[in-house]
Amino acid sequence: MTQSYFVRSEMQEALPPPGQTTGIVAWARANLFSSPGNTLMTLLGFAFIAWIVPPLYDFFIARAVFTDPEQLRGAACRIEDVGACWIFVKARFQFFIYGFYPDDQIWRVNLMFVLGVILLIPLLVPKAPFTRTAALLFFLVYPVVSYFLMTGGVFGLSVVPSAEWGGLTLTLIIAFVGIIASLPIGILLALGRQSKLPAVKLFSVAFIELWRAVPLITVLFMASVMFPLFMPRGIDPDTLLRAIIGIIFFESAYMAEVVRGGLQAIPRGQYEAANALGLSKVKTMVFIILPQALKHVIPGIVNTFIALFKDTSLVSIIGIFELLRAVRSAGADPNWISPTMAVTGYVFAGFIFWVFCFGMSRYSIYMENRLHTGHKR
Missing domain, CATH: 1.10.3720.10 (MetI-like)
Known part of the structure; x- marks a missing residue:
């Protein structure tokens, strides 16, 4: 009886892994439905999301007030069944960031932040160049420069007392x-x-x-x-x-x-x-x-x-x-008092x-x- 043999002359292409071992399905089975207890917690989590997300979307987006073309201010948020009063945050945004700092001197605060970010990036990013130089400038020079930028009184800068600082800057x-x-x-x-x-x-x-x-x-x-x-x-x-x-x-x-x-x-x-x-x-x-x-x-x-x-x-x-x-x-x-104004302001601060x-x-x-x-x- 004659035996025949087959020898492959070239490699066969690799088959893709089974669909149930990779991708979203595999991740869900391993992390969300790996046991009866995890399955129950996952279903409860989905139910909670389905219960809480629609009202939040309705209040903060669907019924929210984003524009005020008629300059009604708080009156635009006192209409019945309105949601978040985002026009309040938009109108007072500069006050939230800079406080009472003079409008024509806000560039000093922005310059201070820009210098801080430029010097801080080399300290936070591994293998960044000029790390030692940035450290010396950030810890020794930058505090002095920031102080005089904020308070003024030198190089022709007007004096701004700390009582006028405020908001996120402070x-x-x-x-x-x-x-x-x-x-x-x-x-x-x-x-x-x-x-x-x-x-x-x-x-x-x-x-x-x-x-x-x-x-x-x-x-x-x-x-x-x-x-x-x-x-x-x-x-x-x-x-x-x-x-x-x-x-x-x-x-x-x-x-x-x-x-x-x-x-x-x-x-x-x-x-x-x-x-x-x-x-x-x-x-x-x-x-x-x-x-x-x-x-x-x-x-x-x-x-x-x-x-x-x-x-x-x-x-x-x-x-x-x-x-x-x-x-x-x-x-x-x-001028801004409305039923949803306070909630909107606190949500903005909490998000920051x-x-x-x-x-x-x-x-x-x-x-x-x-x-x-x-x-x-």
Whole structure:
């Protein structure tokens, strides 16, 4: 009996994977319908979306007031069954962003923001050129330039007191100054709390426990009302400066505990390895321990930054017109009073806060994925 053989002379083209193992169907089966419990939760989630989305769309888009050709202002939003009053946000948008800053000097605020973004991008983007130069300019030169741009009084710039600052501009100033200053102070306090010098340790512990034991509202009231009473006669520090200093000290105490948690997570073997290499205590801390500790607590650090950014709204209680108070004060205009005006303003302010907080959160996740070296689970 003759046996025949077949030998292929060229490779056969690869077949596509089964449809149920790739694509949207496979993703849905793996993530949404992988078990009876997940299937039930998915169906409940779809039901909730179907219940909440149509009313939101109806209020914020379908029945919303986007234009005011007849210049009716609040009257255009007082018509029966109207939705969000977006013309209110459009009309007062400049006030929400710049507060009472003079209209003809707003270019100074815009220039400050543009310079900040240009210098900040090399610090946030890995492998960007001129990182060291950008860092020196951002932390040493930029604060001085920003101060004189905002306050004026030099190079022919008119003086604009801090009482005329407001809106999102003031919110960002308070938040970024607090973030940049609280991190190094928090690191020093965390190191001081672990110091073997009794005076340094006692001071660090007392500072941390004192500021963590009182709410931020109390700190702001003390900075605004009580602090001037302890100053020499005739000296009255700026209200904004007092609020920023209070926020820095308050957030530094929380930052210190976050950093201390990272320091305690470093195994003893890292210290012993540094000693074996002959590194001094300062070099061990700067080059070995701190980089690892800060990498471990990136989520906690960013969480503190996000809390600080949202806490800036509390400065309104001492008369500072940050974003939220600017929205509230704009709503007090009788020309704009309407049933949906306040809701629209608060939604706008909430969206602004969400954008910045979500951005910090996503960048935190990016840095975690980029810096983790096997400790991540």
